[in-house]
Amino acid sequence: MSLDNEHSNKTRALAAAAANRFDVLRGVRTAIWVYDIDTSRVAYANDLAVKLWDAPSEEVLQARDLSHGMSKTVRDRLRQYQHDFSTHNADFNELWTLYPNGVPTSVMLNFSGYVLHDGRMAMLCQAVDQGQGTPENIRSTEALLYTDVLIALVNDKGQSLYMNPSARNSIKHIESRFRAQFIDPEDHDDLMHVVASRGEAQSVVQMHTMFGPSWYDLSVKKCTDAVTGSLAFLITAVDVTELKTARDKARFLADCDQLTGSFNRAYLSRKMEKIRNDRGEVPRAILCLDVDRFKHINDRFGHEVGDRVLCALTDRIQNCLTPKDILARFGGDEFVILLDGVSDSKTLMSRAAKIRDTINQPIHLTTARLLTSCSIGGALIPEVYTDWADYMKQADIALYAAKEAGRDRCMTFDSEMGRAAKERSQIEHDLKEALEQGQFQLHYQPRVDTLTQKVVSVEALVRWQHPTRGMISPGAFIPICEETGIIEELGHFVLTEGCNTLIKWHRAGVKIGMSLNVSPRQFLDDKLMDIITDIASGPEFPKGIIELEITENVLIGDHDLIAERLRQMTELGFRIAIDDFGTGYSNLAYISLFPLDCIKIDKSFIDQLPTSEPIIRLIKTLSDQIGASSVAEGVETKIQANCLAEIGCHQIQGYYYSKPMPEDDVLKRIAELGINEAPNTAVLCAAQGSNQSICKKTPSAAVAK
Known part of the structure; x- marks a missing residue:
């Protein structure tokens, strides 16, 4: 005998055994049939079941595909039954509405498992009562079937008495007690403690489900089991996992x-x-x-x-x-x-x-x-x-x-910090009034050419004449202006006042240059370009004479962007100077990318002369290589001036020649020193070529004049 024939004979034998097993039930005086859940067809039916389904014969009923028009909810419910039959040998009594030939028929049914001839689990359906349900009962049963709300009834030990389809589809273990379904059992204990005292309670809790941990808005009410009259608890739960996740995310974003x-x-x-x-x-x-x-x-x-x-x-x-x-x-x-x-x-x-x-x-x-x-x-x-x-x-x-x-x-x-902070706060307040009331003024410090001992230009430095506190040092208010943003308005004043003053001097025959400071914050402000463009558009604007001083740290960042901004400034007719050079963090490899006209050597190097001579020579050489002039700041003594002259740095600025002074006073000092209208280029080049000489503590011929 072939293997195929052997398998065919076994199949026929199993089918005959299953049919014989169902034949025992055919004489039962109620409608009974076997529903094949996998194929959505009736496998066997007695005469009363054939009649209930309004079919002419069992064969016709078996040929019907009952999946037509079946909702996903019903299909999932049947699959859950199949699982429970296999794992728990379960049976159910439920009111169902059947649709034989499209006509709704309400029937109280008992469902239990039935193993088909090939070993698959089917469902044995027996009509317990037919047509007795009221419209309200029928509709409430349908609502319980289709609702997404989980509804269950448990006894006082937490054992399940009833679960609607949504609850049954979600509960991970049908036999587990109510408390075991909580991720944190303390949530259950807290909830039932409130129920014991108030009769009901509600809470958002996390529970085990078929799909992993989920959050539920859970409500528990004390009631009585309508079948036994014993204490029971009605449980309703709404899945709020998505809402909880969204709220947690919103809370995270808020907090x-x-x-x-x-x-x-x-x-x-x-x-x-x-x-x-x-x-x-x-x-x-x-x-x-x-x-x-x-x-x-x-x-x-x-x-x-x-x-x-x-x-x-x-x-x-x-x-x-x-x-x-x-x-x-x-x-x-x-x-x-x-x-x-x-x-x-x-x-x-x-x-x-x-x-x-x-x-x-x-x-x-x-x-x-x-x-x-x-x-x-x-x-x-x-x-x-x-x-x-x-x-x-x-x-x-x-x-x-x-x-x-x-x-x-x-x-x-400590208290001293509090006092200093109070003073700082007062300065911030007074600064705003100072701008409104015109308390700021410019003082000017000459820059002198040591070869001619005459004035090349001046640097405009802002001063604050406080009505009660007198002259306030820039070190006391400039950092505050930078931090608070007042520097932008103050910088506007410096630029416009300085340029207007220089134009006025040129009209009067004082043909010198002027340096105006631009703060780091002001340099990054797009309003700056609008201000200097407006200044440069004036008919008397002296192109190539006004120098904008920026600190070395301004050069840090997007080098292309910085270079483009500096280029725009030079195209408007401004010169560019780097102030306090040697104290910042600029990369020397990028210095040549910028259109620089002047490098001002920081006062800290001047103070350390002659020890700092090599550094000053290095800065001087760098200036020469990029075609910029070099200026020494903070020169206070004849020895310093002499050393700088020997190095070849012939433009100096500091108390040695003049402190910063109001306009009238600086004009007198300029008149005393004279204006360097046409420096001797040959002498200048010769002096710049003497960079290898050593600083001496005797005055040079140039300084002695």
Whole structure:
């Protein structure tokens, strides 16, 4: 006998056995049939079932495809039955609406498992009652079948008495008790505790499901089982996983910094208010932290690298904190840290120093090894306080003091800092009035050619004549102007006032040049180009005479963009000078890319003469190579002037010739020294060729004149 024949005989034998098994049920005085869930067809049916289905014969009924018009909900429900028959030997009594030939017929059915001849699990259906359901019952049954709300009934032991299709499709283990379905069993205990006292409770909890952990808006009500009269609990649950995820994301966006994942200002503010209202909290302290010169990282390596550095530093700070500490990023490179359990300055500074030390460790990136440092200011927060912003302000004042003291250090707020901050705040207030009331004026310091001992040009320097405090030093207000943005309006005043003054002098026959300072913040402001374009468009604008001085640090960043802006300035007729050269961070490889007319050697090198002679010679050589003049700033003594003349730096500026003076006084000094209208080019070139001479402490012939 072949294998095919053997298999065919076995199949026929199994089919005959299944048919014989069903034949025993044919005489039952109720409609009964076997539904093949996999094929959506009736496998066997007795006469009453054939009649119920309005079919002329069992064969015709077996040929019908009952999947036509079947909803996904019903199909899923039947698959769930099939699973429960196989795994739990389950049976169900439910009111169903059948549609024989499209006519709705409501029947109370008993469902149980039935193994077909080939071993597949089918469903044995027996009509328990027919046509007795009221329209309300029928419709409520349909609603329970199709609703997405999970509805279940459990007894006082948490065992399931009833589950609608949505509940059955979601519950991972049908035999598990209610408590076992909670991710955190304490959520169940808390919920049932409220039910015990109030009769009902509601909560959003996370539960086990067939599809993994899900969040549900769960409602539990105490009731009675209508079948046994025993205590029961009606449970309804709505899946809110998507809503919970969306809300969590929205909360994250509202409370956290998207770049670093740390908290933000809004969250910290709410947290501090909660601490204030709760009382009895342990002592706390607050730290304000800034990464030193972080702008240089962005300018030199780009913002993408800057972002990676911020994320790395955030991780480092977080590793220094306890679980109860809170780290918040307030923007840019500014962080605020709320420390838990800190009650004295010594502990505060110890915690701050630990953070500072870890930030100072090198950061290794794919393309670079970066060294970072930070400045930290701290303040203690008492257990009872009214406004946390007061202590935030104290920490910020301490941070400012740390930066003023040289950066890369930690400082705690004290009363002296408070006094200085109050004075600074007053200056900020007075600065705004000073601009409105015209309290600023320009003083001028001559630049002298040592070969002719005559004035080449002047530098315009802003001064503040305060109505009650007298003359205020630029060092006391220029940094504040830079930080607050007032520098832009003040810079506008300097440019327009200086240019107008020079034009007036030229009309009067004082044919000299003038240098005007442009702050780093002003240089980056697009309004600057509008201002100088307007100035250069004037009919009396002296092209090639006015020098715009920028600091060396301005050259850091997008070199193409900077070069283009400088080129536009020179095309308008301005000269470009680099102020305080040698103290910044510019790359010498890029200096030749910029249209520079003058390099001003910083006063710190002049003060160190003759020790600094090699450096000054180097700067002088660089100036010559790019075709720029070199000017020594801060020259105060004859010895310094003599050394510079020997080196070949023949333009000097400083107290040796004149301090900065008001307009009338500087015009008198210019008249005394004379104007360098036509310097001897041959003598100048010869002097520039004497760069190898050594500085002597005797006056040169040029200076002695």
